[in-house]
């Protein structure tokens with residue numbers, strides 16, 4: 410198969426746009442899609458701090474490398490990588506080592522936030538103590554909280570997350586199926602600024618997961634291939650399978666889900682306005698509920714360091 414843009418052999422097919430691309434045109438197309446998303450989500454950003462959530466996996470490694478490529482030459486923009494060590498012994502140390510290799514290779518400051526220090530528990534410990542609960546439910550909310558706090562601490566104006574097109578399409582479908590309009594409107598990339606929350610942007614939003622993987626390989630980025638031992642219990646797995654099957658039979662489904670999401674948010678903002686969630690009465694963080702889920706899970710785990718007001 411030849412490239413749609415030149416005569417070189419193709420390294421990837423893109424059924425959703427009936428194209429095949431060689432390595433040169435493929436890498437250029439990923440970089441261009443990321444550049445456009447960056448510009449769309451934080452237009453004319455030329456001064457300040459961009460934090461990048463870096464797990465050490467392929468998605469966040471590509472997000473960091475391309476954020477650095479995009480902003481690296483601007484002396485007025487500081488890029489900093491933030492990692493969370495949730496305490497998953499058979500998985501996280503290897504990903505953190507990969508994150509360290511990448512940040513050293515490209516010369517980006519790297520900070521690691523540890524759940525064992527910040528919330529005095531780990532995902533492994535809590536998973537053992539709450540065997541009926543899917544670990545991703547507390548792991549995800551704690552990680553978001555620790556990342557937001559770390560981003561606030563370093564004065565970040567935006568927090569880059571490595572969500573790719575597949576991730577975002579799955580999240581849209583999950584929120585639609587659950588009828589959770591509030592989450593649908595407030596999911597990343599953030600269109601609504603929420604007090605106390607560093608806006609999360611998703612520059613890989615237009616790049617499918619397998620293209621992110623291929624880009625990471627072709628670019629020679631160090632990333633970890635391991636899988637979390639708790640991943641097979643994630644609720645998202647069903648939606649991953651459904652979106653994948655839909656995309657196989659109807660190429661372009663993922664982009665259609667994201668367009669649907671954008672239109673729903675437009676309409677919501679026109680009729681409902683931006684509004685603002687309340688604050689968690691325990692920790693004071695933005696929350697749609699009187700007590701945020703991070704605090705709920707901390708209470709269930711028997712640790713409550715985010716709760717000065719309640720003690």
Ligand code: SF4
Pocket residue numbers: 495497532544545546548549637638639640643
């Ligand atoms: S798979 Fe679940 S438990 Fe593992 S790191 Fe991801 S969110 Fe956390």
Ligand SMILES: [Zn+2]
Pocket residue numbers: 412413414415416417430431432433434
């Ligand atoms: Zn080509």
Ligand SMILES: [Zn+2]
Pocket residue numbers: 689690691692693694700701702703704705715
């Ligand atoms: Zn709280």
